[in-house]
Amino acid sequence: MPLPRNRPVSKIRNKSTFYLLVLSSGIITSFYVVLDDVVNLELIKDPFIFGAFEMVVGFVVSLLFVAFLHIPFRKKEVGKRRLNLGYLFDRNFQRLKFPRGKVGIYTLLAGIFASGSTILYFYLLKENGSAVIMPFSQFVLIYLLIGEAIADKEKPVIVEIQSIAMIAIGVIIASLSTGTGTLDLNSLLINIALIMGPFSLFSACYIFFQKKALTTKNDQGRLYDTINLRMWTMVIIMISQCIAAIPSLIRGGFTEVATNWKTALTPVIFSMLFVFIAIVFSTRALTMGKMSIVRALSSVSVIVTIPLTLIVGIWIPTISGIGGENLSTTLILKIAGSLLILVGVIALALSETRSILLAKVKQGEEIRIEELTKIKGVTDVSFITGTYDLLINVKIRSIGKLYSMTENSIAKLAWITDVTTHHIMKEYE
Amino acid sequence: MSVSAYIFFEVELGKTRQVVDELRKIPNIVRVAIVTGEYDVIVRINVENLEELFHITTDRIHMIEGITDTQTAVIEKEEIQE
Structure with a gap:
């Protein structure tokens, strides 16, 4: 068992690096979404072709980046392995390798669900623009929460219900657009149905299988790494995007790509690099701090997207989501919705309580530690x-x-006796 | 071979803040938790060996004013979820 790195509680430096990583990841996310929006609006208008183009370019960019990560950076060896640059991003990374067995199945499933949500992402981006897509992406939390509640057979607690309501209402408010002066109820309903249904469900399943893949050990007892997982899911997304683009390509979409691909290449390369860096930053932050805080802070992207679209709107007034005659009304709606989402996410993330339980083991009983973990x-x-x-x-x-956890799960283990609970009132890490 | 341990503290009434502030100054202590229950404060410490643990507990921790009792529990094995 590797010992956690000494991280003195009183030092500020590590903490600021952590916050910097998470916030940058959130901000970078807004940049690539807005960049996608611009390319989609100005250069490659068909969302399916654009998606396929971006994924193919993204695959090449990521492959080059991963090749770069294979460069050894220190002669020092940990056990039998030589450290490479990829180790800095993910300690489990050794080299690009094909996932097998259970991990392979989880990666495949993650890839399939990721494809579904990515294809829908490009479609929704085209229909609604980046200022709306960002709030949408937070909606998935609701499904994760509901899934958790079902798995636990527990009623959700009040803060969960509050957060679910805030996020749901926030998404609906933020997706309202008065760009044309009137509310288009039909397209609004279709959008809400798409977000609440397939888009969020696919994303939730993607997150679920991603986690499954990352926590399952292979035959040698080793864990899978984020870099490999990202690469292989990307391959699946790329293939699905290309298949989804076939009808549009047959209908003459090919000429659009042929004329504009050179101009679109640079922004798309940047966009895909941003995606990779955002993912790497947040994963890196995950190893340094609490997951809930990472998730809460990265939702800052919802807010950052608004001024970004406004700035881009100076050059490209048609950037969807914001603009039109009733700019101030739209803006108020967007900001109000985004704030609701942000507060909902943060409240949820920070509402966890921590406890330390001390227990004795009953003599003569076999210890089955996995029953506890x-x-x-x-x-x-x-x-x-x-x-x-x-x-x-x-x-x-x-x-x-x-209480229900100790009563129903821990107290029922035959080999455990005498459990005392210490609730943490305040903690420094 | 590095060693990790939990130290459980009982603290004099009204001195918790002071004790925690002093504990946070020790670089080997990676986590300080103020808790309800049998103990008042629980900390986690990472050291190189038992010798270093001995030095830190006797020379630094036991010198802190306000601590009435400590109990050190060395971690023999650790299982982490995920």
Whole structure:
């Protein structure tokens, strides 16, 4: 078990790097979405062809980047492996390799769902513009929460219901557009149905299988890495995007690409590099701090997109989502909706309570540690010396849930006895 | 071979803030939690070996005013989810 790196609690430096990483990841996200929007609006108008073009370029860019990550950077070896640049981004990365077995299946499923959401992303981007797409992307949280509640067979707690309501209403408000002066109810309904239905469901399934792939060990007991996962899902997305683009290409879309591909190439390369960097930054941040904070802070992209579209709007007034006669009304709607989403996400992310449970092991009973670690909310378990035998760190949404967890899961384990709970009132990490 | 340990503290009434501030100055301490229950403060410490753990606990931690009792629990094995 590798020991966590010494991270003194009083030092500011690490903390600021962490915040910088997460916030940059969020801001970079807004940049690539707006960049996509511009290319889509000005150069390659068909969303399917644009998607396919971007994915093909993106694949090449990412492949070159990953090749660069294979460069060894230090002669030092950890165990039998030589460290390369990729190690800086993900400690599990060794080289690009084809995923096999269970991990392979999870990657394939992640790729298929990612394809679904990416194809819809390009379609929705075309229909609504970047200022609307960003709030949409937060909607997936609602599905993840509902999925969690179903898996736990638990009623959601009040903060979860509040956040779900805030995010849902925020998305609806932010997607309203009065660009033409009147509210187009039909297209609004279609959009909401698309976001609430397939787009969010696909994204939720993508996140689920991504996590599955990253947490499943292969035959040698090694974990998969984010760089490989990103590359292989990208291959699947690229293939699906190309297939989705065939009808448009047959209908004469090919000429559009043929005339504009050179101009579109630079922004698309930048966009795909931004995507890669945003993903790498947030994954890197994940290894340094709490996941909930990473998720909450990266939702800053929802807000950043608004001024960005406004700035771009000076040159390209038609950039969708914002603009038209009722600029101020649209802006107020967008800002109000985005703020609702942001507050909803942050409230949810920061509402977790943490506890430390101390327990004794019953003599003569076989210890099955995986029974403990598989319980939802248990982050880690340590065997310790002294009065108690086990220290269990728990992260859960409410004290009520902690009660049902100890009562229904931990107390039922035959080999555990005498559990005492310490709720953390304040914590420094 | 590095060693990690949890240290459980009982703290004199009204001195928690002071004790926690002092504990946070020790670079090997990676986590400080103020808790409810049997103990008042729980910290996690990473050191190179038991010798270093001994030095830090006796020379630095036990010198902090306001701590009434400590219990050090060395981690023998750790299982992390995910």
